[in-house]
Amino acid sequence: MSSSRSKVIAILSATLIAGGVMIAIRAPRGHDPRSSGNGAPSGPVTKPDTRAASLPAPGLEEWSQKIAGTDLRDFGSLMDEAMKIGDEELRNKVIVGIVDRWMLEDVDAFNKYIASLEVKGPPLHLAAVMGALQESLTKLDPDRGASDEIFVTLQRLISYLANHDPEKALVWSKKYLLDDTLESSLLAVARGMARTDVDRSLAVIAEIKSPFRRSQALATVGAIWAARDPEAALEWAGDLPYLSERALTLNSVLMAIAQKNPKGAASALQEETKIIAEAYAKERAERLAASGKTEADYANDPDSYNEAVESGVITPPTSPDLELLENAAKLIAEKIAGGDPAGAIALAESLPGDYLKLKTITGVLEGWAKSDPEAAFGYANKNYPDNTDLIKSLYGSWAAKDWTSAADGVSLIADRVKRSSALEAVITSAAVGNNAADIFNYVNKLPPSVSTDGVKYAAATAICEHSPQMAWEIARGISAGSAQYRALKGAFAYLVIANPDQAENLLTSANLSSDTSQKLKDMLDAVVGN
Structure with missing residues (x-):
C-alpha cells in the first residue's frame, strides 16, 4: 500500500471513529455551525434502512479503507451501500466520511449526485447526505471553502434546509452568504417558515433590505397564509404601507382565495383596487398642485406634460401599481366566467384603469371559452374586434379543453390574418397535451x-x-x-x-x-x- 493511500486511510479512520474534525475547521465570523444551540446546523440523523439484510457488517476500520480505496467514479454506489448500514451511528459516520472525501477531491461530481437525489432519490437518502454535508462543510480550509464549486454546494444545502429546517437554513445563510445571495436565501427561508409560523416568517422578511426581494417574499408568504387563513392574510396584505408591495402581495393573496372562493375574491379585488386608486389619485393631486400647474395646463402643453412625468414631478393618470394585480384579476374573472359570464364582465368593467380591465376581460374570455366558446367569441368579436391578443387567448383556452373543436371554430373569424393567428394559438395549446x-x-x-x-x-x-x-x-x-x-x-x-x-x-x-x-x-x- 502506498504511503499516500495509507495517509488517507488513517485520516478517514480518525474521522469515522471520532465522528468529528477532519482537515481544518472553517468557522467564519467566529461561529462554529456545528454547535447544537440556537438552531445551528448539526450532522446527519437518519433512520435505519429496514430493508437491508441482517448480515455481519464491516466495522469502522473496514469502512475507512473502503472509502479511501474506492474510485471517486463509484462513490454514488458506495453511498448507496452505506445507506444500508443498520447501525445508525455507524451509518452516519460513514456517510460523513464519504462526503468528506468527495467534497475534497471532486465536488462537481458530488453536486451532480445531490442533484440526482433531489430529482429521483429516496427522501431519507437526501436527508442523510444533507445532514452529513452540514458537518463536512465546517471542515474545509478557508481557501477550499471559498471556491465557486463549494458555494454551489452551500446554496443547495440552504435551499434544502429552507424547506425542511428553515431555522438552520437561516443560520447558514447569515453566516456564509452576502448581498443578493443572502437576501434570496432569506426569501426561501421565509417561505419555509410561513408554513408553520407566519410571525417568524415576517420577522425574517423584515431583515430583507432589497425592495425587490422583500416584495417577492411578502407575496410568497401571503399566498401561503391565504391558503390557510384567507381573512387574516387579506387584512394583513391590505395594510402594507407601500402601495407596490401591497398590490403585489394582494395579487398573490387573492389568487389563493380565488381557488376556493372566486366571488369573495372578486369583492375583495374591487375594494382593494378602489383603495389603491384613491390613494394614488390623492398623491397625484398633491404633486400636481406642487407643480403649480393644472390638468388643463398640461393638456394644452403635451411636451411639458411628458417632461413632468419623466422627471417625476407628476405621475401618470392611472396607478401603475394596479397593473401588479393583473394575474389575480384574470384568474378571478376566469373562475367566475365559466358559470356567470355576465358577472365576470361586470367585474372587469368595475375595475379602475384600462390595463387592468383588459387583463380581466382576457380572463373572462378564457373562462367563458371553456363553457360556451361560441358565445365568448361573439362577445369578443362585437366588443373587441381589433384585439388579436384577446382572440388568441380565447382560442387557446378553447383548445385546452377540445383542440379539434377549437381548430374547426376558427372558421368563425372572417379576417384571414386573425384566423391564422387564432389557429396558431390552438396548435400551441394543443401541444401541451x-x-x-x-x-x-x-x-x-x-x-x-x-x-x-x-x-x-x-x-x-x-x-x-x-x-x-x-x-x-x-x-x-x-x-x-x-x-x-x-x-x-x-x-x-x-x-x-x-x-x-x-x-x-x-x-x-x-x-x-x-x-x-x-x-x-x-x-x-x-x-x-x-
Missing part, C-alpha cells in the same frame, strides 16, 4: 390557404421537444427563410441530442440553403465534437 402526431397530421392536411408560415412555425415549435423529426418535416415547408431557420434550428437541437446520426442524415438529405445547412452543421459538430 403531447398531441404531436395528431398536430402533424392536421397541419399536413390543411389547404394551402390556411396552412400559412405562421401556422407551420407554431406547429413546429410546439412539438419539437417531444417529436423533433415531425417538427423538422413541418419546418421544411416554411417558405420564409428566417422563420424556417428558427423552426429548423429548434427541431434540430433536439434531434442532435437524441440521435446525432439521424440528425446528420436528415441534414444531408434536406434541400436547404447553403447558409442554413452550414449553421445547422456547426451545431451538429459542436455536439459530436468534430
Whole structure:
C-alpha cells in the first residue's frame, strides 16, 4: 500500500471513529455551525434502512479503507451501500466520511449526485447526505471553502434546509452568504417558515433590505397564509404601507382565495383596487398642485406634460401599481366566467384603469371559452374586434379543453390574418397535451390557404421537444427563410441530442440553403465534437 493511500486511510479512520474534525475547521465570523444551540446546523440523523439484510457488517476500520480505496467514479454506489448500514451511528459516520472525501477531491461530481437525489432519490437518502454535508462543510480550509464549486454546494444545502429546517437554513445563510445571495436565501427561508409560523416568517422578511426581494417574499408568504387563513392574510396584505408591495402581495393573496372562493375574491379585488386608486389619485393631486400647474395646463402643453412625468414631478393618470394585480384579476374573472359570464364582465368593467380591465376581460374570455366558446367569441368579436391578443387567448383556452373543436371554430373569424393567428394559438395549446402526431397530421392536411408560415412555425415549435423529426418535416415547408431557420434550428437541437446520426442524415438529405445547412452543421459538430 502506498504511503499516500495509507495517509488517507488513517485520516478517514480518525474521522469515522471520532465522528468529528477532519482537515481544518472553517468557522467564519467566529461561529462554529456545528454547535447544537440556537438552531445551528448539526450532522446527519437518519433512520435505519429496514430493508437491508441482517448480515455481519464491516466495522469502522473496514469502512475507512473502503472509502479511501474506492474510485471517486463509484462513490454514488458506495453511498448507496452505506445507506444500508443498520447501525445508525455507524451509518452516519460513514456517510460523513464519504462526503468528506468527495467534497475534497471532486465536488462537481458530488453536486451532480445531490442533484440526482433531489430529482429521483429516496427522501431519507437526501436527508442523510444533507445532514452529513452540514458537518463536512465546517471542515474545509478557508481557501477550499471559498471556491465557486463549494458555494454551489452551500446554496443547495440552504435551499434544502429552507424547506425542511428553515431555522438552520437561516443560520447558514447569515453566516456564509452576502448581498443578493443572502437576501434570496432569506426569501426561501421565509417561505419555509410561513408554513408553520407566519410571525417568524415576517420577522425574517423584515431583515430583507432589497425592495425587490422583500416584495417577492411578502407575496410568497401571503399566498401561503391565504391558503390557510384567507381573512387574516387579506387584512394583513391590505395594510402594507407601500402601495407596490401591497398590490403585489394582494395579487398573490387573492389568487389563493380565488381557488376556493372566486366571488369573495372578486369583492375583495374591487375594494382593494378602489383603495389603491384613491390613494394614488390623492398623491397625484398633491404633486400636481406642487407643480403649480393644472390638468388643463398640461393638456394644452403635451411636451411639458411628458417632461413632468419623466422627471417625476407628476405621475401618470392611472396607478401603475394596479397593473401588479393583473394575474389575480384574470384568474378571478376566469373562475367566475365559466358559470356567470355576465358577472365576470361586470367585474372587469368595475375595475379602475384600462390595463387592468383588459387583463380581466382576457380572463373572462378564457373562462367563458371553456363553457360556451361560441358565445365568448361573439362577445369578443362585437366588443373587441381589433384585439388579436384577446382572440388568441380565447382560442387557446378553447383548445385546452377540445383542440379539434377549437381548430374547426376558427372558421368563425372572417379576417384571414386573425384566423391564422387564432389557429396558431390552438396548435400551441394543443401541444401541451403531447398531441404531436395528431398536430402533424392536421397541419399536413390543411389547404394551402390556411396552412400559412405562421401556422407551420407554431406547429413546429410546439412539438419539437417531444417529436423533433415531425417538427423538422413541418419546418421544411416554411417558405420564409428566417422563420424556417428558427423552426429548423429548434427541431434540430433536439434531434442532435437524441440521435446525432439521424440528425446528420436528415441534414444531408434536406434541400436547404447553403447558409442554413452550414449553421445547422456547426451545431451538429459542436455536439459530436468534430
